[in-house]
Amino acid sequence: MTQPMPTFDQARTDAEPLLSVRDLVVEYHTQRGLVRAADHVSFDLHRNEVFGLAGESGCGKSTVAHAITRILKPPAHIAGGQVLFDEVDVLKLNDDQLRDIRWRRISIVFQSAMNALSPVLTVGTQIADALQAHENGTAQMTRRQVLDRARELLDLVGIDPDRVNSYPHQLSGGMRQRVVIAIALALNPELIVMDEPTTALDVVVQKQIMDQIRELRNQFGFSILFISHDLSLMVEFSDRVGIMYAGELVEVAPSQAIFNDPQHPYTVRLMNSFPTLSGPRVELFGIPGSPPDLITPPPGCRFHPRCDVALAGRCQTERPGLQPIGARHMAACHLLDDKIVNKEDAS
Numbered sequence: 001m002t003q004p005m006p007t008f009d010q011a012r013t014d015a016e017p018l019l020s021v022r023d024l025v026v027e028y029h030t031q032r033g034l035v036r037a038a039d040h041v042s043f044d045l046h047r048n049e050v051f052g053l054a055g056e057s058g059c060g061k062s063t064v065a066h067a068i069t070r071i072l073k074p075p076a077h078i079a080g081g082q083v084l085f086d087e088v089d090v091l092k093l094n095d096d097q098l099r100d101i102r103w104r105r106i107s108i109v110f111q112s113a114m115n116a117l118s119p120v121l122t123v124g125t126q127i128a129d130a131l132q133a134h135e136n137g138t139a140q141m142t143r144r145q146v147l148d149r150a151r152e153l154l155d156l157v158g159i160d161p162d163r164v165n166s167y168p169h170q171l172s173g174g175m176r177q178r179v180v181i182a183i184a185l186a187l188n189p190e191l192i193v194m195d196e197p198t199t200a201l202d203v204v205v206q207k208q209i210m211d212q213i214r215e216l217r218n219q220f221g222f223s224i225l226f227i228s229h230d231l232s233l234m235v236e237f238s239d240r241v242g243i244m245y246a247g248e249l250v251e252v253a254p255s256q257a258i259f260n261d262p263q264h265p266y267t268v269r270l271m272n273s274f275p276t277l278s279g280p281r282v283e284l285f286g287i288p289g290s291p292p293d294l295i296t297p298p299p300g301c302r303f304h305p306r307c308d309v310a311l312a313g314r315c316q317t318e319r320p321g322l323q324p325i326g327a328r329h330m331a332a333c334h335l336l337d338d339k340i341v342n343k344e345d346a347s
Contacts, residue, residue, distance in 0.1 A: 016087070017044035018191060018223050019068070024081035026060075026067050029074075033295040037063040039247040040081070042322075045191070050217070050224040052238030052255070054231050054270070058291055059244040061227045062111070065193045068225070069108050070098055085191070103134035107184040111196035111227075113176035117168040123179045124150040124164030130183050153182040158212055174205035178212065185216065193225045198233070210237060232274050235259040240328070243267045246292050246302040249322060253329040263331040265307045301334070309335060 026038035038060045045051040053061045066072045068083050070090060083090040085106065093101070110116040118126060127150035128143070141149075151161035157178040168176055177197060184192050197213070198206040210233070217224065228234050234241055235255040243251040243264065251264040262268045269287045289306040292298050298305055304315040311334055320332040 018047045018049075018086060019045040019225070020082070020084040021064070021068065022082040022084065024064065024067060024083065025079040026063050026072065027077050027079045029077065030295070035294045036079075036297075037076075037247050037294060038067065041244075041247075041249055042081075043242050043249065043252060045223055045225055047190070047223055048221055049240065050226055050238045052226045052228065052234040052241040053244055054228055054234045054241055055244035056270075056287075056291055057229055060247040061229075061244055062195050063247075064244075065108070065195050065225060065227055069102070069106060069193055071108070099134060103130055103184075103189060104187045105189050106191045106193070107187070107189045108193040109177075109180050109184045109195065109197045111199045113173065113180045114168060116180050117176060119168055122165050122167055123154070123171070127153055127164075127179075127183050127186060130186050134187060149186075150182075153186060154179070156185065156216070157182045158208075172205075173201055174209060177201065177209055181209075181213065181216075185220070188220060189222060191223045191225065193227070195227045196229070198228075206233075213237075231258075231270050243270070246297060247294055248302065248332070250303070250333070251331040252322065253326075253331075257326075257329050263325055263329065263336055264303075264333050265309055265335070266303050267331075301332075311335065 021044075022042050024038050024041045025036065028035040028037055041060070041064055043051065053064060055061055063072070063076070066076075067078055068090065070093070072078065078091060081091070085101065090098075090101070117123070121129075124147050128146040131141075131146055131149060147164060151164050154163060155161045159175055159178055159182070163171070163175070168179070171179065181197070194213070198209050201209065213224075214237075226234065226238055235258055238255045241253065241255050241258045242249050243258070243266065245266050251258070251262065251267045253263075258267065259271070262271050266287070269285065272285045273287065275284060287306055292302055292305065298316075300314070300316045300318055301307070301310070301320055304310040307315070310316070314334050318334065320334050322330045322332045323336065324330050325336050
């Protein structure tokens with residue numbers, strides 16, 4: 001992996017976060033037993049910030065995103081925690097209150113644009129539906145005015161406005177993804193959740209999409225919760241990154257700290273799994289084994305069965321929690337106890 005290019009202007013964070021996730025617990029009731037897909041997940045996202053969630057498939061990233069936006073469906077169940085958006089707990093809102101903040105203040109870009117778009121409606125109609133469903137002011141707008149707004153949004157994301165009458169199957173994968181982004185931007189939200197927005201796109205189109213998102217963010221100033229399994233893309237695009245493993249956050253740090261100085265053994269191995277695009281060829285080291293079965297997760301640190309530096313006894317029995325190991329850097333690993341102690345002594 002090459003050294004990531006500097007991102008757009010670093011987020012100007014406020015004292016109070018826009019989004020605070022506190023001890024979020026999400027469970028799935030299955031025939032085999034209870035699966036805790038998000039296990040006491042906590043993080044903050046500030047205004048004008050991009051916060052990334054990265055990890056292997058099945059680690060709980062999308063579950064967290066869908067819990068924040070309250071779109072989880074059975075057998076999923078939010079079993080505990082808080083999701084404070086501008087100091088209001090989203091988990092306690094009723095359906096009408098949720099409708100008031102969805103798309104107007106929080107929107108989502110799903111990872112599969114073809115599945116997110118209806119194949120039997122034109123893209124203009126689908127943008128118009130989002131406007132009419134969530135913006136009270138559009139009740140007085142004529143159909144022509146709503147479609148004119150849809151054309152403006154298509155132009156904003158780099159699509160010819162004349163495509164307003166096209167169906168999703170008439171567009172390329174990259175264009176469909178841009179349409180989904182246009183729908184997310186329809187009401188100028190403060191937070192956009194992007195759940196692997198470039199999945200299944202080739203690297204050229206992926207770069208175009210990410211450059212477009214950067215430009216739009218600089219123009220409108222919204223915050224982003226960015227979800228991906230691609231850590232190289234994550235550290236380039238995000239201001240801060242949270243690494244998830246088996247339903248837990250195991251490391252949270254500024255993106256450059258994750259790239260240059262990862263602390264958790266899992267993060268280190270993720271970083272070593274990506275090939276470089278230039279320079280000498282080096283041997284890659286994958287992560288042995290598979291993520292644990294969350295119906296019967298291992299005791300202690302959940303990564304210890306795959307970790308070649310695990311401490312005998314302690315890592316198998318004691319579950320580590322996130323601890324500060326530097327400015328804005330936290331990790332959950334018993335191997336880092338000396339750094340935590342030294343930091344406390346220095347203070």
